[in-house]
Amino acid sequence: MKCTACKDEAILRIKRHHVAFCQKCFIKFIQKQIIQAIKRYQMFSKKESVLLAVSGGKDSMALWSVLTDLGNQITAIHLDLGIPNFSDQSRQIVQRFAIDKNLPLVVFSLKEHLGYTLPELQKKIPRPACSVCGLTKRFILNHYAYHHHYSVLATGHNLDDEAATLLGNLLRWREEYLQHQSPCLPSDYPGLVKKVKPFYTLTDQEILWYVQQMKIPYCDSICPFSRKASSLDFKKALNVIEDQSPGTKHYFLFHFLERKHDLFPGKQPNGILKNCSLCGMPTTQERCSFCSVLETAQNKSQLFIGKDDIEL
Ligand code: SF4
Numbered sequence: 001m002k003c004t005a006c007k008d009e010a011i012l013r014i015k016r017h018h019v020a021f022c023q024k025c026f027i028k029f030i031q032k033q034i035i036q037a038i039k040r041y042q043m044f045s046k047k048e049s050v051l052l053a054v055s056g057g058k059d060s061m062a063l064w065s066v067l068t069d070l071g072n073q074i075t076a077i078h079l080d081l082g083i084p085n086f087s088d089q090s091r092q093i094v095q096r097f098a099i100d101k102n103l104p105l106v107v108f109s110l111k112e113h114l115g116y117t118l119p120e121l122q123k124k125i126p127r128p129a130c131s132v133c134g135l136t137k138r139f140i141l142n143h144y145a146y147h148h149h150y151s152v153l154a155t156g157h158n159l160d161d162e163a164a165t166l167l168g169n170l171l172r173w174r175e176e177y178l179q180h181q182s183p184c185l186p187s188d189y190p191g192l193v194k195k196v197k198p199f200y201t202l203t204d205q206e207i208l209w210y211v212q213q214m215k216i217p218y219c220d221s222i223c224p225f226s227r228k229a230s231s232l233d234f235k236k237a238l239n240v241i242e243d244q245s246p247g248t249k250h251y252f253l254f255h256f257l258e259r260k261h262d263l264f265p266g267k268q269p270n271g272i273l274k275n276c277s278l279c280g281m282p283t284t285q286e287r288c289s290f291c292s293v294l295e296t297a298q299n300k301s302q303l304f305i306g307k308d309d310i311e312l
């Protein structure tokens with residue numbers, strides 16, 4: 001098998017693009033995909049400070065590494081969720097990488113700042129763990145980015161994640177979520193920071209190859225709550241189809257993104273936003289979901305989410 005770009009011996013094949021690459025050309029291919037994604041959606045410039053959410057998994061570690069290599073101004077933030085047999089390992093990998101590469105990193109501990117680990121919080125809330133975790137992470141990351149003056153918040157969501165989210169939203173016909181799904185959500189209300197996903201054109205497998213080739217450390221432990229996550233079922237279903245017909249995930253997601261505005265003309269992505277009566281952050285309700293969760297957990301959200309209270 002020959003490299004499509006330089007004709008040297010290839011080490012891997014990307015079926016959906018009908019190409020094979022040697023190590024050097026594969027790394028260039030990944031970098032080019034990121035550069036094009038950032039440019040296509042005008043995600044950020046090299047002058048902007050980007051806050052990058054780093055869980056310690058392969059996607060966020062790869063994105064941290066590649067964005068830094070490309071000369072972007074990245075500060076990583078790691079949320080320590082306090083999940084037994086998972087969070088300690090993730091945090092240690094992230095911290096070691098930051099020290100080895102001399103990169104800025106903020107570690108935000110849920111227990112320290114909210115008074116609860118994620119499992120402790122979830123026990124008090126009648127919702128699935130991933131739902132509580134998702135809304136907590138979204139709130140804290142946006143809140144931190146906003147109050148520390150980052151104009152952009154980046155995450156390591158990849159093509160598989162986005163295709164699985166799309167399938168889930170279509171199966172339940174969640175129009176509001178479909179309208180909202182994009183690799184780049186602009187800051188369209190005070191307090192909402194622009195969100196970007198520079199890996200949305202790359203698959204799980206391609207990112208795994210990248211971390212292996214670049215010898216980027218990552219946490220391969222699986223969160224114990226993930227077994228119940230429906231997104232895993234959607235990923236599995238899409239992988240079965242992809243095996244039979246390479247390129248299906250790519251086609252599914254990209255054609256949706258191209259046609260989204262025709263499918264949902266004139267709809268406001270965020271509905272009617274106002275400020276949460278407790279924390280002041282944007283919400284469509286009287287109180288934001290995060291404050292409601294903290295209230296249900298019999299806490300006083302004001303104690304924890306004032307600007308100064310999460311200063312690190
Ligand atoms: S699997 Fe669920 S609980 Fe675990 S980190 Fe992911 S979203 Fe959070």
Ligand SMILES: [Zn+2]
Pocket residue numbers: 003004005006007008021022023024025026
């Ligand atoms: Zn090559």
Ligand SMILES: [Zn+2]
Pocket residue numbers: 276277278279280281287288289290291292
């Ligand atoms: Zn609130």
